[in-house]
Amino acid sequence: MTDMIIRGGSILTMDGTIIDDGVVAVDNGLIAYAGKDTGEKADRVMNAKGCAVMPGIINAHTHLSMTVLRGLADGLPYGEWIKKIQSEEARLTPSGIRAGAYLGMLEMIKSGTTSFADMYIHMDEIARAVEETGMRAALGYGMIEGQNEDADSKLRSRERFAREWNGKADGRITTMYAPHSAASCSKEFLIRVKELAARDRSRIHIHVLETEHELQLMKKRYGMCSVNFLNSIGLLGPGTLAAHCIWLSDDDIEILRKNNVNVTHCPASNTNLGAGIAPVPAMLGRGINVALGTDGAASAGSLDMWKEMRTALYLHRLKDPRSIPASKVLEMATVNGARALGIRAGMLKPGYLADIIIVDLKKPQFISPDQVSALVHGASGCDVKTTIVNGEVLMEDYRVTKMDEGKIIGDARDAMRSIAE
C-alpha cells in the first residue's frame, strides 16, 4: 500500500499538465502516481483542497551559511561589498557556519525549497546539518587557490569531503567539486579539479562572469574570457553548473550551449549588487538549461525563491515582456534546477523523487484564470504550507516537524553577535 496520498489539490506536474482535484501518491521516497483521483488508499492522507500541489523548488546556487552575514553590507556595489563581507567571513567559526546553515534551511523549508546547491567553507558542518534536517543538497567545498592552505592540501581536503559525503543521508546529499571561479584559481589547479571530478563522476559548481571585473581580469591574464578559458581546459560540460553568467558575449552563449552547461541565474543578488543582467532569455532561447538561485543571503536578502522568480520575471520583461512567460520562470525553479543538480526531481511523475510542496491558493492574489501566472506574480514563502523531501514531511500546515525553531533562531543570533564583536 502507498505510504502517503495528497488528495484534492490542483496538481502542477511541471510535465505539461495541471490536474484539478487530483492525487499525488508517494511510496518509499518516490512519486508513485500523479493524476486524477481514482480512490487510492494509503497509510497517510493529506488534504490539499484549495491548494496547489507541485514539485519542491530547487535553489541552484547559494552560500547557505551567509545567513549569519545578512544585513552587514547592504547597499554597496559588488567590489566594496565583497571586501566587507570577506573581512566578516574571516571571523566565521565552524559553529557560526553551522548556525547559519540551520537558519538557512529553516527558511528554505518554510518557503518551499526542497533542494539546494551550496558552495562554501567548513562544508562538513553543512553536510551534517543537511543530514539532520532532511533536506536535499548538492554540496561543494569551495576552493579559492592560495587562500589559507597550499594547493595540494586544499585539493586533498575537498576530495576527502566529496568522497565521504556523496550519497549520504539516504542519497539526499550529493557532492560537487567547487572551484570558486576561473579568476581565483590557476590553470593548473583547475585542470586538477577537472580530473578529480571526472574520476569521481562528480559535477562541478563554479562562478562564471558575475562581474565585468572578472571579464577584464581574464582577458588581461589569458587573452580570453572565463567561458573560453574554461572551455579550453575542458571544464565545461553537462556536469558543470555555472552561476551568474552575466558578462557573456553571443559566442560565449554558443559555447555554453554546445557543451550543455547548466547556468544558475541569481537576479536578486545580481541587481542588489549592481552586477548586471544575465542574458537569460537569449540563453533559454538557445536551449541552455537555466536554473534559478538566490546566491547568499548577504546579497540576496532572503532565500525566498518566489522572490527570485518574480525578480527574474520583471528584470527580463523590462527589455521585452514577451521574452519570459511565467510558466518558463516556474520551470527554471523546478525542472531546470533539478537538471542542474543532476537529480530526478522538479516534476511530479512516477519514479521521480518525492520532493513536493503544497501551496495555499485560498488567498486573494491567487484568484485568477491563469494559475501559474498568479503563483509567479503573487506567491511568497509564507504561502507554502507543507514541504516534503524524499517522502518525508518536513513541514505540515505551516509547522516544521523536525527543527527546533527557537533554538535555531537563538543560535543564529548568537553567531551574529559574535561576528559583531
Place this chain on the structure above:
Amino acid sequence: MTDMIIRGGSILTMDGTIIDDGVVAVDNGLIAYAGKDTGEKADRVMNAKGCAVMPGIINAHTHLSMTVLRGLADGLPYGEWIKKIQSEEARLTPSGIRAGAYLGMLEMIKSGTTSFADMYIHMDEIARAVEETGMRAALGYGMIEGQNEDADSKLRSRERFAREWNGKADGRITTMYAPHSAASCSKEFLIRVKELAARDRSRIHIHVLETEHELQLMKKRYGMCSVNFLNSIGLLGPGTLAAHCIWLSDDDIEILRKNNVNVTHCPASNTNLGAGIAPVPAMLGRGINVALGTDGAASAGSLDMWKEMRTALYLHRLKDPRSIPASKVLEMATVNGARALGIRAGMLKPGYLADIIIVDLKKPQFISPDQVSALVHGASGCDVKTTIVNGEVLMEDYRVTKMDEGKIIGDARDAMRSIAE
C-alpha cells in the same frame, strides 16, 4: 483612558527612531503616544512581542477593481496589453467593479496596506466598499475625454462624485480629480479640471509619461512633453499626484521639483509591461516626494506593497547600489505615500492617524542586525498579522475582522467568469 495599547514590539516610528520593547497608544482614531513603555493602561491591549509595529503602508497609485482582470493579459508589452485590457474592461459591470474592489481591499488589509489612491470607473461602488471595509482611500473618478459621454456630462458626474464622497466614512475617504493623462484629455478639458480642483481644494491624480509613446505623442501635438505641458496650464503643484513619471528629462525633474509635485513610482507594473525605469534616485536626490504604488493587478500581479518595495530596491540598485537605501524605500511606502495623499499618516507620532500594522519578526529571514533592511528585503504580505485603520482593527492575528473572505472570493470568481464569457 486610552482606547488601545500595542505593547512589547519594536516600534518603527518612521520619524527617525526605532524603539525596542516600546508602546503605541491609540485614542479616538489617532495616535496618542509612541515610545518607551511607561506602564500605560487601556481598554484593550495588544501584544506585539517579537514583532515590528509600524505605520500602515500607503499604496499611492492603483486601479483597484482591476483585480478581476488579473491574468488575462500576462506577458504582453504595454501597447498590446492596454488594447487587450480595454476590451475586457468594456465588459465590466458595476457589480464586477464592486467584486474587484472588495477582492483588492481584502488583499491590501491582509498585506498591511492601510490607505490607497485609486483611479477608475464606477467609483461610487468603490467608495461604498471603502466605507464598509474600514480602509482609508483617496478616490478619483477617472476621466478620458470623449469616452462614453461628452465633456460637460463627464465633468458634472466627476464633480458630483468628488463633492459627495469627500470626507465621508469618518473622514477615511477623500476625493481627487483624476484626468487620465495629458494625452487623453484636451487642453480645455484639463483647464476645466484644474479649475474644479482649485475651487474644491481637491488634489489631482494623473498618469504622467508612463510610456515613450506618450512622450512622442505630446511632442507631436504640443511641441513639448507632458510635464512641460501640464506646467504650462498650471496643473502642477503640491496637490498633484503624478503616477509613473518614467520618460522624464532632467529639466522635467526640475519642473516637478519646483512645483512640489508628488510622484508615485510603480516598479513592478513598469517592468512587467516593459514601460521603463523611472529616474527615482535622481528625483529623490532633488527632494521630490516619490511614493510607491502597485498600479492595477492586471499589470502588477499582486497588490503586495512589500513586493513593490523590493522591486524598487533592486531596480535602482542595478545601476547604483548606493543610490537607494532600504530605509529610503520604506519611507516611500509610508511617509512619502501619506504626503502624496495629503493625509496625516505614514508615521507613528502623537496626533497622527492611527493607521498601524504589526509584522511578525519571528521568522528566519528577519534575523539580522539591520531590521529595516531585513524587512525590505524579506517581508511579504503574509508576514503582516495585524492591520489597524483609524484606530479600528481590520485584521488581528491574521484574521480579517469585518470581511467575509469566502463571499468576497466567490463574488470575484463569478465576476471573472462573466468576463470570460
